[in-house]
Amino acid sequence: MAEGNSFVILDKDTQLDGEIKTGKLILEGSVKGTIRATERVILKEGSYVNGEVHTSHFYMLEGSKVDGNLFVNAEYPESDTTFEESKPTLDFAADTESASEINGDLMQEHSKEAV
Numbered sequence: 001m002a003e004g005n006s007f008v009i010l011d012k013d014t015q016l017d018g019e020i021k022t023g024k025l026i027l028e029g030s031v032k033g034t035i036r037a038t039e040r041v042i043l044k045e046g047s048y049v050n051g052e053v054h055t056s057h058f059y060m061l062e063g064s065k066v067d068g069n070l071f072v073n074a075e076y077p078e079s080d081t082t083f084e085e086s087k088p089t090l091d092f093a094a095d096t097e098s099a100s101e102i103n104g105d106l107m108q109e110h111s112k113e114a115v
Contacts, residue, residue, distance in 0.1 A: 012046060
């Protein structure tokens with residue numbers, strides 16, 4: 001899949017078996033494999049990941065699920081730290097207001113990039 005500063009949205013009907021490389025990812029469906037996002041990953045309600053997630057910022061909304069390993073490193077990709085050196089951590093937006101702000105900000109950002 002796409003890499004770099006790309007923006008990928010996988011809807012609730014998506015069932016992907018493989019690897020995703022992107023800048024930003026919003027997931028509503030399911031992924032079995034590895035996700036590598038240089039900027040951020042947002043798992044929306046009902047989403048499911050079976051595998052590894054490597055990213056700088058991770059948001060997991062209520063009703064989403066991860067079976068596997070999560071590697072979050074806020075300094076990636078500017079630092080020399082590789083994903084393998086990252087420590088597994090988890091930051092997520094637990095309340096609806098924060099989740100709405102995150103989703104709204106990303107959608108605005110995406111529409112600006114598309115122009």
